[in-house]
Amino acid sequence: MFITNDVEADDWDRMTLRLAGGESVLSGLWGETDAVRIAVLDAAVSGITVLRLPCPGGHFPSVARHHPVAIRLERAIRDLFGLIPDGTPDARPWLDHGKWEVRHPLSKTSGTELSPAPYMFLPSEGESLHQIPVGPVHAGIIEPGHFRFTANGETVVRLEERLGYVHRGIEGLLAGAGLARGAQVAGRVSGDSTVAYALAFSRAAESACGARVPPRAHYLRALLAELERIANHFGDIGAICNDASFPLIQAHCAVLREEVLRATNSCFGHRLARDCIVPGGLARDLEDGGAAILRRLTATLGSKFARIVEVYDNTASLQDRTGGAGIVKPELARRFGAGGYIGRASGRSFDARRALPFPPYDALAFEVPVLDAGDVNARVWIRIREIEQSLLLLEHVLDTLPSGPVRADVTPGAGEAAVLVEGFRGDILVYLRLDENGCIERCHFRDPSWFQWPLLEAAIEGNIVADFPLCNKSFNCSYSGHDL
Amino acid sequence: MDLILAFATQGVQMLLVAAAAPLFTGAVRKIKSRLMRRVGPPVLQPYRDLARLMRKEAVAAANASWLFRATPYLVFAATWVAAALVPTFATGLAFSWTADLIAIIALLGSARFFLALAGIDIGTSFGGIGSSREMLIASLAEPAMMMIIFVLALIAGSTQLSNIAGFMASSAVGLRVSLGLALIALIMVAIAENARIPIDNPATHLELTMVHEAMVLEYSGRHLSLIELSASLKLLLYVSLIACVFTPWGLAPADSGPIAWLTGIAAWLLKLLVAAFALALFETSIAKMRVFRVPEFLGAALMLGLLGALLRFVSAGF
Numbered sequence: 001m002f003i004t005n006d007v008e009a010d011d012w013d014r015m016t017l018r019l020a021g022g023e024s025v026l027s028g029l030w031g032e033t034d035a036v037r038i039a040v041l042d043a044a045v046s047g048i049t050v051l052r053l054p055c056p057g058g059h060f061p062s063v064a065r066h067h068p069v070a071i072r073l074e075r076a077i078r079d080l081f082g083l084i085p086d087g088t089p090d091a092r093p094w095l096d097h098g099k100w101e102v103r104h105p106l107s108k109t110s111g112t113e114l115s116p117a118p119y120m121f122l123p124s125e126g127e128s129l130h131q132i133p134v135g136p137v138h139a140g141i142i143e144p145g146h147f148r149f150t151a152n153g154e155t156v157v158r159l160e161e162r163l164g165y166v167h168r169g170i171e172g173l174l175a176g177a178g179l180a181r182g183a184q185v186a187g188r189v190s191g192d193s194t195v196a197y198a199l200a201f202s203r204a205a206e207s208a209c210g211a212r213v214p215p216r217a218h219y220l221r222a223l224l225a226e227l228e229r230i231a232n233h234f235g236d237i238g239a240i241c242n243d244a245s246f247p248l249i250q251a252h253c254a255v256l257r258e259e260v261l262r263a264t265n266s267c268f269g270h271r272l273a274r275d276c277i278v279p280g281g282l283a284r285d286l287e288d289g290g291a292a293i294l295r296r297l298t299a300t301l302g303s304k305f306a307r308i309v310e311v312y313d314n315t316a317s318l319q320d321r322t323g324g325a326g327i328v329k330p331e332l333a334r335r336f337g338a339g340g341y342i343g344r345a346s347g348r349s350f351d352a353r354r355a356l357p358f359p360p361y362d363a364l365a366f367e368v369p370v371l372d373a374g375d376v377n378a379r380v381w382i383r384i385r386e387i388e389q390s391l392l393l394l395e396h397v398l399d400t401l402p403s404g405p406v407r408a409d410v411t412p413g414a415g416e417a418a419v420l421v422e423g424f425r426g427d428i429l430v431y432l433r434l435d436e437n438g439c440i441e442r443c444h445f446r447d448p449s450w451f452q453w454p455l456l457e458a459a460i461e462g463n464i465v466a467d468f469p470l471c472n473k474s475f476n477c478s479y480s481g482h483d484l
Numbered sequence: 485m486d487l488i489l490a491f492a493t494q495g496v497q498m499l500l501v502a503a504a505a506p507l508f509t510g511a512v513r514k515i516k517s518r519l520m521r522r523v524g525p526p527v528l529q530p531y532r533d534l535a536r537l538m539r540k541e542a543v544a545a546a547n548a549s550w551l552f553r554a555t556p557y558l559v560f561a562a563t564w565v566a567a568a569l570v571p572t573f574a575t576g577l578a579f580s581w582t583a584d585l586i587a588i589i590a591l592l593g594s595a596r597f598f599l600a601l602a603g604i605d606i607g608t609s610f611g612g613i614g615s616s617r618e619m620l621i622a623s624l625a626e627p628a629m630m631m632i633i634f635v636l637a638l639i640a641g642s643t644q645l646s647n648i649a650g651f652m653a654s655s656a657v658g659l660r661v662s663l664g665l666a667l668i669a670l671i672m673v674a675i676a677e678n679a680r681i682p683i684d685n686p687a688t689h690l691e692l693t694m695v696h697e698a699m700v701l702e703y704s705g706r707h708l709s710l711i712e713l714s715a716s717l718k719l720l721l722y723v724s725l726i727a728c729v730f731t732p733w734g735l736a737p738a739d740s741g742p743i744a745w746l747t748g749i750a751a752w753l754l755k756l757l758v759a760a761f762a763l764a765l766f767e768t769s770i771a772k773m774r775v776f777r778v779p780e781f782l783g784a785a786l787m788l789g790l791l792g793a794l795l796r797f798v799s800a801g802f
Contacts, residue, residue: 134692138689139690154775154776241771244771244772245681245682247520248519251520317770320774321773464775465692
């Protein structure tokens with residue numbers, strides 16, 4: 001982690017060009033009241049670099065003008081902070097739909113006048129093209145997002161997403177809060193990744209305060225993170241198959257997911273292990289007998305899951321749907337720095353547990369599966385392999401679980417930190433700055449979905465409209481983590 | 485007196501199909517759920533759903549025309565009449581002589597025509613997608629269906645279902661390759677026509693993948709209730725059709741008494757149960773195909789029908 005405050009515009013531009021040239025990968029771009037920050041992953045440097053560019057005039061040189069990956073991030077900065085990216089290729093609002101009571105809610109002078117202009121979708125012109133608006137309210141019980149398809153018959157010519165419907169003002173909520181409150185809110189950024197977010201926030205807090213965490217807590221955190229990954233991957237595999245109208249696998253995956261959740265509940269007192277991870281360690285130790293429950297779980301899950309995988313692999317009609325659908329080209333995944341199963345199914349091997357190892361993963365052996373096909377099938381297989389790896393990791397953690405306390409005291413104080421944590425969707429970036437009292441001055445969460453949502457638009461192009469739900473489910477991006 | 489009795493039996497047949505249709509749908513759902521180790525909704529749930537929808541207010545889009553409102557009744561009427569023409573427990577019922585297999589297909593075709601128009605009528609994109617997909621499927625399923633009818637008519641010497649069923653029950657029929665081909669083709673057409681997996685998924689909530697459901701997405705209340713009942717009726721119709729042509733056992737012949745009818749009803753219910761199991765098993769074991777694969781599927785049905793007809797022409801023995 002290298003945090004450089006107050007760089008010159010020249011340094012900023014140089015960084016932008018490095019991103020555009022593919023030498024570095026954009027990991028985050030966010031605003032503050034009078035500055036913007038960029039987080040960059042370097043191929044050579046094993047760490048994350050954060051730059052801060054002060055913008056006293058309320059303007060900053062756009063990153064997106066060289067590196068379009070940053071477009072939505074800059075649009076969000078403009079909506080929240082009123083900072084204007086000079087030279088941006090897309091000046092439309094993103095999170096702000098004109099329904100908030102204020103404008104630029106996180107800026108120093110938040111105005112009350114609402115953005116009057118109606119939202120313009122990107123134009124698609126041509127004979128026999130027609131538009132299909134889908135959402136934000138869907139027929140199933142899922143999160144809200146609007147998808148605007150332009151189709152030629154059944155073939156998708158362009159898909160444009162519109163997100164921001166579940167913006168809850170989380171970053172505003174955190175300003176001035178204490179660490180305990182911060183961990184609580186972090187666990188609610190995206191409900192399915194509550195462990196990963198709480199872990200990311202806690203690690204940032206510990207790093208900013210210079211606190212040390214007992215080894216047992218490290219191992220138990222990994223235990224929780226892998227349980228969350230397994231549970232979510234089970235749910236995803238089932239949901240993908242269900243969207244191809246093959247609910248058999250979903251029925252069986254749902255049973256396995258439930259077993260994981262119940263085991264988590266008996267071991268940590270909450271099905272999703274919400275509020276278990278706090279700055280300093282864990283709020284509670286593993287229940288008595290928890291290790292035995294988890295051992296039984298890993299012993300039975302493996303063989304049951306193998307049978308499901310066999311069904312998936314041997315059902316030709318299902319393979320016909322998932323194979324070749326929604327292809328993300330490796331080049332695109334690399335440029336966007338897509339993490340998680342989306343990146344790894346398209347040849348990008350980045351895994352925060354491996355690339356920026358944090359305890360206990362630096363001491364654990366595991367494989368990071370990578371495929372090149374980039375289709376729905378590849379994303380399913382990455383999940384399958386990750387479940388297998390996570391089951392091995394669980395056993396490994398249980399074998400080497402140290403004894404001792406699970407929580408150390410954290411003395412809140414001034415400091416700042418940026419950490420990357422691997423959630424089940426991909427790498428979650430948390431930037432945290434504390435003031436002298438140990439209260440949160442600025443906290444920013446960057447969900448992996450920021451760099452995955454745009455790829456969905458690319459993946460669906462040329463596919464048929466009816467295949468979109470399948471592709472979308474194979475991405476399973478977070479709405480709430482993205483909209484904050 | 486005879487006339488009154490004939491109409492009474494026909495009335496029983498009509499009420500029977502209307503009453504049994506939701507039961508069959510419910511049974512298929514229940515079996516599918518059990519196959520997936522779920523408890524599943526009660527078998528009688530479709531009746532409750534229909535009753536609930538009947539009680540609810542029917543909301544129509546602001547720009548819906550009279551066509552949108554009239555279509556559910558037209559669809560239901562046409563489907564019900566068509567279902568009443570297919571022998572379930574007895575052949576030779578009063579209406580049976582007024583219309584043949586081709587008329588049944590025409591009735592179902594008209595119902596679909598109005599449904600597709602209603603899908604376009606409200607002007608939402610989903611209705612349009614549904615109608616266009618439905619017409620794609622129909623334009624391929626109907627020729628296949630006609631080929632199947634030709635095979636049956638060539639073998640039985642009639643397009644009248646009562647006659648065909650009578651002939652198939654007799655010993656004159658024997659084992660014929662063309663009949664086997666026709667059976668497979670008919671099952672494929674039935675799957676496509678009834679919007680079942682792998683062509684369409686009747687249980688999906690994904691608007692973009694829907695075919696039949698997209699067309700009727702804007703319906704609510706009693707309109708939706710009628711359309712759902714029609715869909716159940718159509719499924720029952722096709723199952724009864726397959727049962728009466730290919731497994732005519734236990735079917736009461738024309739001019740038979742109440743005892744033969746009761747055995748006929750029992751035999752029919754048994755066949756439905758077998759069909760429900762077969763359908764549920766098939767749907768559980770296969771994923772839905774991509775929309776552009778549907779022409780291949782129905783093309784295969786058409787070729788099977790064609791092959792059956794050709795075999796029949798070339799050699800009377802087949």
